[in-house]
Amino acid sequence: MKDQQAANSTQRRYEIAEDVLRSNIESGTLPTGLVLLEGPIADILQTSRAPVQRALQALEMEGLVHRFAGRGFLVGPPSADIEPNRTDIKALGLIVPRHADEALQNRSSWERIYNIVEADVAACVVFGRYRIVEMELANHFNVSRTVVRDVLTRLRERGLVRKNQSSHWIAGPLTAQMVKDHFVLRTILEPSAIRLGARAVSPTRLEGLLRRLRAAEEVNAAGSFQENEAIQAEFIECCVLATPNERLKDLVRNNLLPVIATDRLLRRLGLPGDPAIITELRLIAELLLRGATESAVSMMETHLDASLNRTIAQMKIVAIIPGPGVTAAYLTPVLD
Known part of the structure; x- marks a missing residue:
């Protein structure tokens, strides 16, 4: 079990989500024809939609799920004539092994606040230039300056913030x-x-x-x-x-x-x-x-x-x- 936990700790979230979904499909917990939607699955796994989306795409490549004329994926191979089953996945008792659940929740601190900070910054950069003070950001979320720098570094990679000549973090303007x-x-x-x-x-x-x-x-x-x-x-x-x-x-x-x-x-x-x-x-x-x-x-x-x-x-x-x-x-x- 310890070896399995160690392996899962090095997996990315989409790989863990992929493993969980695959095992539930193979065991029949997720029956053929079930409509799989990113949102409900993300809620069950307590993660964002992005890793679930990538997991479903990987399972599609394996032929375990396929797209159809509606929203989401159907469990089963694409060649089969399958009627969509829209049962709420939350009512089926998706089996999430303890080690997978712990690995999914063991996210870095910067990931837990990144989406909020990105949304805050993106909502204002088109209107002008804003300064972000590291200490104020750290106090706002009650995290360390190290976590703040991780968040700001990733925002810089996405072109949302930069450092000026005075080494101040600046957001915007988006022109x-x-x-x-x-x-x-x-x-x-x-x-x-x-x-x-x-x-x-x-x-x-x-x-x-x-x-x-x-x-x-x-x-x-x-x-x-x-x-x-x-x-x-x-x-x-x-x-x-x-x-x-x-x-x-x-x-x-x-x-x-x-x-x-x-x-x-x-x-x-x-x-x-x-x-x-x-x-x-x-x-x-x-x-x-x-x-x-x-x-x-x-x-x-x-x-x-x-x-x-x-x-x-x-x-x-x-x-x-x-x-x-x-x-x-x-x-x-x-x-x-």
Whole structure:
């Protein structure tokens, strides 16, 4: 048991969630046809949706679950004609071994506050420049300065904060020029990545992505913020990051961090996503599946140009919105 606990302590959360779900499917606790949704599973495992989402994608690759015309995944192989069973998973008594439960809850302190801090920062950077004082942030959450620095370092990786010449942590302002700069890099990097990695794209995974994109178009192309973000993340993983060039992968990932943060900010401010995004990604995926690589690259360039225009248009709308009336206590406006 101690060896098993030690092994689980080194596993990532999505790997633990994957193991828990797999064992419950194989034991029949999660029956064939059961609809699996990220939210309820995350609640049971007391974790965020991201590791659950990644776990379900891994199980899909194994053929233990598959996507369908509705939201979520169905337990069972994709080839089977299975009727969706929408029983609440919380009523089925999901078996979570003690060592897995402990490993899931044994998260670093920075992870427990990161999402809150990111949301606080993202909610104000479009309105101006704010200073974050480490000690005030530490006192606000009753954590150490080490934890605070871990959080701020990760926010810096995502382009949400930076250090100025006085070594003060500064958030914002998020400008249209910054967004344009990142999209220029996207246009250089991502079409090239698609061209280089087209032959390495998994046909099975690509077909699964296409089913998901088509379902989103049919049900509600605008979709929820979480669902659209998940679909776009899967598209990047499947179609862009299939390139064998590891350095190119790193450049794509790093450049996307502030782009994703910007989109997340706009959604949190209530601005809707554009249904055209799903259609554009579906067209690229279809072209790749047909082997029309250069056409897929051209469509990707078109998609990125349209995405930039959509983002800039929404930032212009935000520019006329009054700034936040209340910000977190550790965020201090910097007056120019």
